[in-house]
Amino acid sequence: MTKATKLLTVLPPDQRARLMTLAREVSFPEDTVIFEAGGRADRFWVIRSGAVSLTQRVNHLQRVTVATLGAGDLLGWSWLFPPHAWDFGAEAFSQVRAYEFDAAEVLRLCEDDARLGMALVRGVAEILAHRLELTRGRLMEIASHYRSL
Template sequence: MTSTTTLAAALPAEHRARLMRQAREVSFPAGTRLFEEGRRADRFWIVRTGTVVLDVHVPGRRAPVVESLGHGELVGWSWHFTPYVWQLGAEATSPVRAWEFDAAEVRDLCAADAEFGRAVATWVGRVVAHRLHATRIRLLDLYAPYGSGS
C-alpha cells in the first residue's frame, strides 16, 4: 500500500492520537479469518506486525488474493459505509498483532467532531480507492485474456 494510506501518513497527529485512544490490542494466529465477504462489518484493525491478505469471492473458484497488508495499514473499510457489510474477505497469513477498533464507537466520534470525521473519511476514502484499483488489476491479471497490461 502507498504511504499516503497508512495510518501514520493519513491522519494528523492529533486525530491519530484520538483514534488510538479507542484501540485495543489483539493478536491472530496464521490462518485466522478476520472477516468474510458479505458479513456484518462492526470493527476494523490497523496492523502492528504480521501480514493480512484480502481476497474476493469469485463464484466457482477459490477466492483470489487481491492485496497483502502489513505494518500501519488499515484492515477493513466497509465499517465506514452503510450497510456496514464486508466487501472483501481477510485472513492472517502470519501471526498478526493489531489494534482493533469498534466501528460504531469510531463512527460516533466522527459524527461528534466534523474535523476528525473528515480526516477519517478522507483516509478511508484513499484506502477504498487504492483497494479498488488493486482488486481490478489483480482480477484482470487472473481472468482477462491479456492480463491487466501493466
C-alpha cells in the same frame, strides 16, 4: 502507481491521539479467518505486524486472494458504508498484531469532532482509491495473460 496511504499517518497528531484512545491491541494466529464476505462489519483494524490476505469467493470451494495487507495498512472499510457488510473475506497470512477499533465508538467520536471525521473519511477514501488502482492493474495483468493464450 501512487504510494499506499496509511490511515494513522494521514491524521494530524492530535486527531490520531484521540482515535488511538479507542484502540484495542489484538492478535490473530496464522490462518485465522478474521471475517467473511457478507458478515456484519462493525469494526476495523490497523495492522501493526504480519500479513493479511483479502479474499473473494469464486465458488463454494475456491477463494482467490485479491490483495495482501501489511504493517500500517487499514483492514476493513465496510463499517463506514451501509449496509455495513464485508465485501471481502480476510485471513491472517502470518501471525498478525493489530489495533482494533469498534466502529460505533469511532463514528461517535467523528460526530463529536467533525475535523477528525473528515480526516478519517478522506484517509479511507485515499486508501480505497489506491486499492482500486491496484485491482485495476491486477485485472489488466490477468486479461493480458488470457489474451496471450
